[in-house]
Amino acid sequence: MASAPKSTLRFAEKRELILDGAARLFNRRGIKAGTLAEVADSVGLATNSLTYYYRKKEDLVGACLARSIAAMDDVIAQAAAADTLAGRIRAFVYGFVALMGDVAERRRPELIFFGDMRALPPAQAEPVFAAYVEMFRHLRRLLRQGPAEVATDSRRALNARTHLLLAEVLWARAWLGRYEPVDYPRVAAAMSDILLHGMAAAGQPWPALPTSQVNTVSTPLQAVPTASPTASPTDASTADALRDAYLRTATRLINDHGVGGASVERIAATLALTKGSFYHHHDTKEALVDDCFERSFALIRRLQLAALALGGSGWQQLVAATVPLVAAHEPAQAGASGDCLGPVLRLTAWSELPGALRWQKFNTLNRLGERFAAIVTAGMVDGSVRLIDPAVAAQLIGGLVNALAEIDHWVPGDDRQPLASLLARPLLLGLLADPGSS
DSSP, X not given: OOOXXXXXXXXXXXXXXXXXXXXXXXXXXXXXXXXXXXXXXXXXXXXXXXXXXXXXXXXXXXXXXXXXXXXXXXXXHHHTXXXXXXXXXXXXXXXXXXXXXXXXXXXXXXXXXXXXXXGSOHXXXXXXXXXXXXXXXXXXHHHOOOTTSOOOSSHHHHHHHXXXXXXXXXXXXXXXXXXXXGGHHHHHHHHHHHHHHOSBOTTOOXXXXXXXXXXXXXXXXXXOOOSOTTSOOOSHHHHHHHHHHHHXXXXXXHHHHHHHHSOHHHHXXXXXXXXXXXXXXXXXXXXXXXXXXXXXXXXXXXXXXXXXXXXXXXXXXXXXXXXXXXXTTSTTSBOTTSOBSOOOOOGGGGGXXXXXXXXXXXXXXXXXXXXXXXXXXHHHHHTSBOSOOHHHHHHHHHHHHHHHHTHHHHSOOTTOOOHIXXXXXXXXXXXXXXXXXX
């Protein structure tokens, strides 16, 4: 077979160099902030030379995302060779972490985060999302069980578990850097053990869902709205209600459309407010994302502290800190305005913030994660939680938060099981556990 022309090989090599440099830049600076000129400079090209390969930044971002999706698909394809459910899940986690190790050690090119891909224009978004959905379907096939394995009770439960597993490995990209690459196999072992078998010690019951605790411990955050979001802020309580409604709406839009897609116009229109009202609350988009994070952190923090105040075993405290967080995304957990107390902002939105603010949010996430780790450790001491890696367990709870942010895209429908059964139960009891119905 004739070899490819040298010019074709040089073009492919240069394109790979550009994709590697672009992924590194966009991961560091965010998709919105990174520019073609910066990408060109990072790979030693003039900007007009780079446009020979990719005419617009959106084309380059789309190509980076397509390459990351293809890399994920390769990991899934290799995991599919295992002949048991546990083997396939374990192979997927190990394969993904090994891929991240290769990237960290520069044996493989950088892969872009998926965080803000919903902000792409339709021309670039449509093929990217088609590839992403196909990748999701391939992963879902891994979780389909044979007759000798535990069977999920519905297609929606299977979708939820697939979404949870994918959210967990994608969130791992944000925290694997805490470890040396030589330790990645150990981390993969800890991740797969928890994902397969959960956190509860043998014999620990799945409790009645303490959803009433959500209203008890999280009122008010700013203040849960008790007035229409369009009401005139004539006093402090109404102003707080309006601000909270504004932040919840912004959080939903960022979760659904990315930081870039949650425009001032879209937020104001959703709340039937003028565009000028945005600038009354926030001077910049970054300030809005900052406040959305702080509201989400406040909910997580209050649930954690309330769980600790309840006493009981570590397992009971772990459930009390996580299940109400999941339930906060349920429409049934509504304030007087008819809106749920959630949502929590997807944690990957931190990648779209400028450097100093980004690390401030990431440090807060780490501190909240340490509290979850302490609860897990207390459970191991009293015997209610299995012997697991508490640091990894805490990060997997972070992955659960990210799964919540996009659950409606993957598990739609008003008649669904409670989110706690679809997402919290599989994480806390394990993907191999009986799905249950509570």
